[in-house]
Amino acid sequence: MPNLKLDAIDRKILAALQRNARLTNVELADEVGLSPSPCLRRVRILEEAGVIGGYHASLNRSELGLGLTVFVGIKVERHHGAAPDAFRDAVRDMPEVIACHLVSGEADFLLQIVVADLAAYEKLLLGTLLNLPGVTDIRSNFAIRTLKETAPLPLGHLPQ
Amino acid sequence: MPNLKLDAIDRKILAALQRNARLTNVELADEVGLSPSPCLRRVRILEEAGVIGGYHASLNRSELGLGLTVFVGIKVERHHGAAPDAFRDAVRDMPEVIACHLVSGEADFLLQIVVADLAAYEKLLLGTLLNLPGVTDIRSNFAIRTLKETAPLPLGHLPQ
DNA sequence: CAATCGCTGTCATATTATGCCAAATCTGAA
DNA sequence: TTCAGATTTGGCATAATATGACAGCGATTG
Numbered sequence: 112m113p114n115l116k117l118d119a120i121d122r123k124i125l126a127a128l129q130r131n132a133r134l135t136n137v138e139l140a141d142e143v144g145l146s147p148s149p150c151l152r153r154v155r156i157l158e159e160a161g162v163i164g165g166y167h168a169s170l171n172r173s174e175l176g177l178g179l180t181v182f183v184g185i186k187v188e189r190h191h192g193a194a195p196d197a198f199r200d201a202v203r204d205m206p207e208v209i210a211c212h213l214v215s216g217e218a219d220f221l222l223q224i225v226v227a228d229l230a231a232y233e234k235l236l237l238g239t240l241l242n243l244p245g246v247t248d249i250r251s252n253f254a255i256r257t258l259k260e261t262a263p264l265p266l267g268h269l270p271q
Numbered sequence: 272m273p274n275l276k277l278d279a280i281d282r283k284i285l286a287a288l289q290r291n292a293r294l295t296n297v298e299l300a301d302e303v304g305l306s307p308s309p310c311l312r313r314v315r316i317l318e319e320a321g322v323i324g325g326y327h328a329s330l331n332r333s334e335l336g337l338g339l340t341v342f343v344g345i346k347v348e349r350h351h352g353a354a355p356d357a358f359r360d361a362v363r364d365m366p367e368v369i370a371c372h373l374v375s376g377e378a379d380f381l382l383q384i385v386v387a388d389l390a391a392y393e394k395l396l397l398g399t400l401l402n403l404p405g406v407t408d409i410r411s412n413f414a415i416r417t418l419k420e421t422a423p424l425p426l427g428h429l430p431q
Numbered sequence: 432c433a434a435t436c437g438c439t440g441t442c443a444t445a446t447t448a449t450g451c452c453a454a455a456t457c458t459g460a461a
Numbered sequence: 462t463t464c465a466g467a468t469t470t471g472g473c474a475t476a477a478t479a480t481g482a483c484a485g486c487g488a489t490t491g
Contacts, residue, residue: 114334125335128328132292135447135479146471151448162334167421168288169324174274175285176430182374182381199418206425214342216412221342227430252376258359261327261421265366270336270387295448295478306440311479432491439486447478455470461463 115160120145122266124153125162129263132166169261177225180254181232184218187245194245201243207235218250275320280305282426284313285322289423292326329421337385340414341392344378347405357404367395378410 117125123143127134134142140150157163172178187198202211202222210223226232232251240249277285283303287294294302300310317323332338347358362371362382370383386392392411400409 117335125328125330129330130327132326132328136449137447147448148450148472149470152469160334161331164329164331166292166326166328167290167423168285168292168326170285170289170424171321171324172424174320174322175277175424175426177424180372182372202418206422206428208419209422209424210420211418212340212342212414212420213416213418214412214414216410218412220418221412221414225424226428231430250376252374252378252381254372254374254381256373258362258371258373258380259368260370260372262366262369263327264330264332264335264337264369264385266335268366268386270391296480297478307479308441308481309439312438434490436489437487439484441484442482443480444482445478445480447476449474449476451473453470453472455468457468458466460465 115157115162117162117269121153121157122269124150124157126263126266128154128163128166129266172225176227179226179228179232180257181224181226182252182254183222183224183240184248184250184252185220185222185240185243185246186217186248187219188247197244198246205235205239218248275317275322277322277429281313281317282429284310284317286423286426288314288323288326289426332385336387339386339388339392340417341384341386342412342414343382343384343400344408344410344412345380345382345400345403345406346377346408347379348407355405358406361403365399378408 120143124139127139127142136147136151136154139154140147143150145153154163172180188194198220202208202220207224207226208222209225212221213219214221224232224235226235236249236251240246280303284299287299287302296307296311296314299314300307303310305313314323332340347355358380362368362380367384367386368382369385372381373379374381384392384395386395396409396411400406
């Protein structure tokens with residue numbers, strides 16, 4: 112559903128800000144071949160159009176003592192009644208859940224969870240996850256090693 | 272493996288920059304209750320210590336015409352020889368793969384893939400994924416709806 | 432108590448962000 | 462091709478920010 116036409120310069124801007132969101136506007140303008148003024152104007156337009164959703168620092172989990180990443184597949188009762196909404200709300204309110212998707216396949220929901228260690232995960236699993244509304248099955252897959260994470264979107268492979 | 276002790280102000284800084292990486296240093300300093308000078312110094316220290324890994328713009332995928340997110344579980348032959356390394360390198364070079372983890376459980380690797388649509392995914396699956404070195408099985412789970420994505424890390428739940 | 436270490440706030444200066452406006456470029460029609 | 466209208470750009474002036482030097486404050490240690 113693209114609402115905005117992006118030209119080559121816009122794509123350069125997006126690629127640059129994906130790579131480093133703290134570039135100054137002067138640096139960014141230089142990189143994409145514009146003067147600062149129109150460059151900043153394009154960035155503002157991209158922000159207001161929602162193409163740029165936000166800017167976030169990416170933190171080192173293990174350095175912060177959050178050493179365990181778990182991918183959790185959850186099955187819930189056939190969707191009807193208030194259970195699905197309740198499940199959604201509960202997941203939204205869990206700070207340990209950093210991503211949650213409704214997916215096709217074996218599981219209904221796929222969650223990415225970040226905690227300190229196995230003990231913390233056990234607590235979360237037994238104390239919260241298993242008690243979420245409508246849950247019938249949970250499979251936990253632990254991330255053993257991360258090869259890639261939050262890589263930039265493939266802007267070089269945009270359609271059109 | 273925390274190498275650095277973080278105090279309450281450091282955590283506030285991290286939380287703020289996770290939420291909005293384009294805060295000016297003046298705004299950030301005000302938010303965490305410091306003057307700009309020591310605030311900037313702390314940010315630099317956090318960057319150099321690797322606690323802050325980078326700053327990235329988060330882009331709206333559907334707005335960019337990248338409407339399909341797929342979670343792909345891949346099994347590979349029992350790890351030995353050059354196959355694992357070759358697999359890793361191949362995955363690293365695929366821009367459509369925005370995340371890849373070695374995981375426990377059914378699959379060996381869990382990939383997150385972003386493409387324009389089903390046709391693009393079919394092409395990637397048949398043309399590339401199935402031909403990756405050592406692959407014995409692939410299961411594709413399509414994201415139907417995203418409830419949460421790239422949520423901030425749970426800094427309020429740090430150990431210690 | 433005195434010395435030291437770490438961290439803070441203040442201040443001056445270099446850089447940057449931002450809005451305005453004229454010039455340049457593009458588009459479509461005659 | 463030429464021209465008018467619409468869009469976008471670059472330059473400039475001003476306000477805001479980043480950055481580094483420096484002195485002061487507070488905690489710790491001997």
